[in-house]
Amino acid sequence: MTTDTTPALEIVDATLELGDGDSRVRALDGVSLTVRPGELVAVVGPSGSGKSSLLAVAGALSQPDSGSVRVHGTDLSTLSKGAAARFRLATIGFVFQSGNLLPALSAADQVRLAGRLAGRRRVDPVPVLDAVGMAHRATHRPGHLSGGERQRVGIARALVNDPSLLLVDEPTAALDRRRSHEVVQVLADRARDADVAVVMVTHDHDVLGHCDRVLEMVDGTLTELAHAARGMDPAPPR
Structure with a gap:
């Protein structure tokens, strides 16, 4: 584990308003959050509560109003916008709900492309695919992968540039119970083994036993529900 005490993510009293006129809403209302290297933090809450806005400001996709x-x-x-884009490529990994894989590329090529976009000339996809249990499927395109396998490839793609912060949006939304546990266990292992800070937005309360902390977002505010959850036995997949 790292001895660096600098938080991987530190949000202090962030507010963000979206929309115009009468439709303007406060998506974030004085939100503060600190995530350390090696932590897997889950954020739960109803649709429209501000979870996506939280990921957007954490990932330098949006600037808070204050x-x-x-x-x-x-x-x-x-x-600047250019510097923020470069910072995202070098420091922050994103895992999307749908996987967002390119249908014409194999699993290995998905990972290679992410590395090259970050300016890396030589990218070996095998180690990172192996880390998520997908090295044996490296030559397969998304159409020949299961939903859980596509999510694993998405995680590998997000990890190829060794980010210190991983932002994950509903990784289990389209998965059955067993595959949901498998995917979140991959995230928990990566957080622990590589000191990556992981913030995961999820509606799936069944996987929260894999997480270190669980927070709830309601109407733009964030409240901690549980601490040190990881280490408890999650419900076994059936």
Whole structure:
């Protein structure tokens, strides 16, 4: 484990309003969140509560109207759009609900492309695919992969540039119970083994036993529900 005490993610009193006129809503209302290297933090809450906005400001995709966001000590508000894009590629990994894989590319090529977009000339996809249990499927395209396998490839793609922060949006939404546990266990293992900070938005309460902390977002506010959940036995998949 790392001895670096710098938080991987530090959000302080962030507010964000979306929309115009009478439709304007406060998506984030004084949100504060600190995530350390090696932590897997789950954020639960109803649709429209602000979870996606939280990931957007954490990932330098949106700037809060007030408050601050730091990723490994870097104040995201100081970055230009170009610098923010480069910072995301080098420091932050994203895993999307649908996987967002390119249908014409094999699993290995999905990972290679992500590395090359970040400016890496040589990208070996095998180690990162192996880390998520997908090395044996490296030559397969998304159409020949199960939903759980596609999510694993999405995680591998997000990890190829060794991010210090991984932002995950509903990774189990289209998966059955067993595959949901498998995918979240991959995230928990990566957090622990590589000191990656993981923030996972989820509606799936069945997988929360894999997480270190669970927070709930309601109407733009964030409240911690549980601490040190990981280590408890999650419900066994059937």
